[in-house]
Amino acid sequence: MILILVSTGHFDPLIQACDKLGQRYDFFGQIGMSYTEPSFPFVRTASPSEIERLIQKAEIVISHGGTGMLSQLYQFERPTIIVPKQVRYGEANDSQVELAVKWAELGMGVLCMDVDRIEEAIKECRKRKFEFPKFPKIGEFLSPHCSPRG
Amino acid sequence: MLTHPFVLVTDRGGHLHNALKLLEQLADRPDAIVTTHGPDIDSLRKNFPKVLEVPYLFRWFGKTRVFNPFGALKHLWVSARLAWTLRPRSVVSLGASNVVCFCYFARVLGAKIIHVECMNQVTTKSVTGKLLYPICSELLVQWPELLRVYGPKARYEGWVL
Numbered sequence: 636m637i638l639i640l641v642s643t644g645h646f647d648p649l650i651q652a653c654d655k656l657g658q659r660y661d662f663f664g665q666i667g668m669s670y671t672e673p674s675f676p677f678v679r680t681a682s683p684s685e686i687e688r689l690i691q692k693a694e695i696v697i698s699h700g701g702t703g704m705l706s707q708l709y710q711f712e713r714p715t716i717i718v719p720k721q722v723r724y725g726e727a728n729d730s731q732v733e734l735a736v737k738w739a740e741l742g743m744g745v746l747c748m749d750v751d752r753i754e755e756a757i758k759e760c761r762k763r764k765f766e767f768p769k770f771p772k773i774g775e776f777l778s779p780h781c782s783p784r785g
Numbered sequence: 786m787l788t789h790p791f792v793l794v795t796d797r798g799g800h801l802h803n804a805l806k807l808l809e810q811l812a813d814r815p816d817a818i819v820t821t822h823g824p825d826i827d828s829l830r831k832n833f834p835k836v837l838e839v840p841y842l843f844r845w846f847g848k849t850r851v852f853n854p855f856g857a858l859k860h861l862w863v864s865a866r867l868a869w870t871l872r873p874r875s876v877v878s879l880g881a882s883n884v885v886c887f888c889y890f891a892r893v894l895g896a897k898i899i900h901v902e903c904m905n906q907v908t909t910k911s912v913t914g915k916l917l918y919p920i921c922s923e924l925l926v927q928w929p930e931l932l933r934v935y936g937p938k939a940r941y942e943g944w945v946l
Contacts, residue, residue, distance in 0.1 A: 643798070643824065680824075702904045703799030706806060706946050727850060734905035737928065771943030773901065773925055774810020780899055780923075781791045781875050782813050 637757065638693035641667040642701050643680065648724045652750035653697070660757065663689070687711070695760050697753065698744075700731030705738060712767045715744035716756045724750070742766040789816035789835075792873035792891070794884040797823025803904060804879040805829075807945040817871055821883045837871075839863050842883050865890045877901065878917060879945070885916045892920045901925045901945060910934055 637660050639653055647669045653662050654673040664677035665686065681689065690696060690711050698704050700719035708715050717738055719731035732748075739746035742765060747756035793815040795804040801820060808814065817835040820826065830836050842860045843850045860883070868890035876891050878884055878900040888898050898921040902914045907928045910918075914935070918924055924939045926932060932939055 683825075683828075700905075701799050703802035706799070706802060706904070709946060730905055733907040733909065737907045770946070772810050773927070773943045773945055774807060776925070776940075776942035777807070777877065777899065777901075778810075778812040780897070781811055781815070781877060 636661050636663050636693050637695045637697060638662075638689050639664040639666070639677075640686070640690075640696060640698045640704055641665060641669060642699060642704055643667050644699075644720070645669045646699055646718075646720060646724070647671045648750045649697070649699070649718050649753070652753050656754060663693075665689070683707075695757060697747075697756075700735035700738075702734065705734065705744075709743065709767060712765070714760050714763070714765055716747050716753070716760050717744045718747045718750060718753070718756075721748070741768060743768075789871040790874040791815050792817045792819060792871055792876050792896075793879070794819040794876060794887055795879045796881040796883050797821050797825060799905075800879050800881055800903065801825055801829070803945045807877075807879065807901070810945070815877075817873075819867055819871075819884065819887055820880070837867055839867065839883055839887060842886070861886055868894055868896075872896075875899065878913075878921075879903070881911075881913050882916070885913060888917055889920060897922050899923045899925065902927060902931060904928075904945065906931060908934070 645668050650666055650669050650671045650673050662675040664673055665681055666677050690713055696713050697716045700717050717735040719735035720726040721729050735746055738744045745756050745760045795801050818833050819837050822838050840860050840863055844853050864886035868887055873891050873896045876896045876898050878888055892898050900917040900921045903911055904927045908930050926939055926941050927944055929941045932941055
């Protein structure tokens, strides 16, 4: 199953692009408030635990470039295609692009800037081996600053 | 009188998700969480006894952000009232523009402000980061590249995840 994750907002161009691929792929969508209702199975929203269950079941995850969603995917180390929401898709800004590019540079996902190239990204994702580097934890520095005794 | 030594301020969605991941790394739980309203607030209240909401500074119509002077006045009033009643000693911010006013009021009342820049700021500053930099004692970035554009108060100590 290829899981599409949109969170609570809209991402119609992505849903439409996946819908165009028809029966060739086994898509399942979490489509948020998108106006397009695809022909593949979908839900609009799901609880965090339900999303986690879907992520663990998915062969590939196609996700928007939101911080919360990418953080969740990092936790499960799933093969991911990141499609950042952009001004050209009706977003107010391109704030997802920086993180999506960085995520791909680190080898944690395949970057897809153009929804019309989603099929190429799926093929690339199936070939690729992903790496999930570990980072220092900011909490070690912050804890003394937040202590009632601090 | 200090009633809430440690207050965490954040915003709905990804900011809140990252704030909760950060709390898993901290030795102490916050005495209060200040955030904006969203679908994830109810589940947050089950785990944290004191979750307080600030109204949005801007209104959104689809993708368009609209400044509403009455809404902004309400935002200022609620932010000031919360800062006054909570009297935090340390404020850790993982929020967007909706928490800036609270942080300024808390700073005036003597709080130490630490802002953690959002993970999606890799090479450019966020508006929140620019606004909070003058009043924060430390600004923590999550990517070392971002240190190049901030001043000496910025430091990289790792990730919230």
